[in-house]
Amino acid sequence: MQAVILAAGEGSRLRPLTRSKPKAMLPVANRPIIEYVINALLENGIRDIIVVVGYRKEDVIRHLNRLDAPVQVVVQERQLGTADALLAAESEITEDFLLLPGDNYINAESIARIKKEKNAMLVAEHPNPSNFGVVVIRNGFVREIIEKPEEAPTFTVATGIYSFTPDVFSYIQTNEIPDALAAMIESGRRIRAIPADDWQDAVYPWDLLKLNSRMLRGISPEIGGTVDASVTRRGAVRIGSGTTIGPNTVIYGPVTIGSNCNIGPNCVIMPDTSIGDRVVLEPFTYVADSLIMNDTTIDSHSRIVSAVFGQGCILADHTTTYPSESFIEVGDRIQKEKFGAVLGDGVRAAPFTTFKNCIVGNGVRIERGKTVIGVIEDCTRVM
Structure with missing residues (x-):
């Protein structure tokens, strides 16, 4: 056939x-x-x-x-x-x-x-x-x-x-x-x-979170990188080659982390999280129920929940995604959905930026820490 x-x-x-x-x-x-x-x-x-x-x-x-x-x-x-x-x-x-x-x-x-x-x-x-x-x-x-x-x-x-x-x-x-x-x-x-x-x-982009959660149920544990002896791991955790997990980091599976990442120290990664290749999570960052694509950097003291991040995002310290339910316009439809944020490729955000139930286009620059809501078009500068 x-x-x-x-x-x-x-x-x-x-x-x-x-x-x-x-x-x-x-x-x-x-x-x-x-x-x-x-x-x-x-x-x-x-x-x-x-x-x-x-x-x-x-x-x-x-x-x-x-x-x-x-x-x-x-x-x-x-x-x-x-x-x-x-x-x-x-x-x-x-x-x-x-x-x-x-x-x-x-x-x-x-x-x-x-x-x-x-x-x-x-x-x-x-x-x-x-x-x-x-x-x-x-x-x-x-x-x-x-x-x-x-x-x-x-x-x-x-x-x-x-x-x-x-x-x-x-x-x-x-x-x-x-x-x-x-x-x-x-x-x-x-x-x-x-x-x-x-x-x-x-x-829609937020549907990837449910699909990601479903696919993670099928992963098998695998450690291909360097994991500090003080790291706590529970459940199915897959770590790619060349990845470093710093001291006192906690990971609760199912979680998959790609190759050549730098995680921690003192990070928390909760279930239903996928992290791509060459991703950096700076110390004291918390991630849960999220899909983070390749080459993204998230600086320290950030809290990322129910988020989908495209490639090459650079998010400064104290970045927060805040899941909430609201109406959001996509194409010719208005949907009522609950999620934290969807970020396209190459988004850059200043310290203390909060993304709340929003879709942020490719190449957007957020130049001053503030709360971002709704839909932000590609290549927009948020002052």
């Missing part, structure tokens, strides 16, 4: 984090999301894998080349939609195949449930169905797919994972897969609905 992974899109609702990398390459528990998809396929013995790339394709190709996996790459020249991306791979498809998004987590058991079905889709229950294609099911078969309705008739959503026979291409007349499914159903073809065992998507 073949598999086609769609990794050509940007993930615009995840901005500012996807300005510098496609959604499929966002790190969760220090691994790009697409790796979890590939591994689920390999665990099911599926080794004929085609990845469709497009937006920032060089980043995806470079990473795929480092993997010990048999992956073939095709390019979607313009990101017109999911069906258009599948058409880019048509010439390489010779048998029944699975179609999967490269930017959602899926486990091997879910793949096992659908791989033997012909013309099926994987579905899941979701508390916010209006962010997805909502699926109406009758007698185990898909009756209708309603794309992102304001009022959803059910909590069952499409995961974007399908099992198809090659004749699906004869039903593609627009740029989107749901339209091809609608044409199949209208013609009398039956699409079986298969419940997923475990599937998660990150629609």
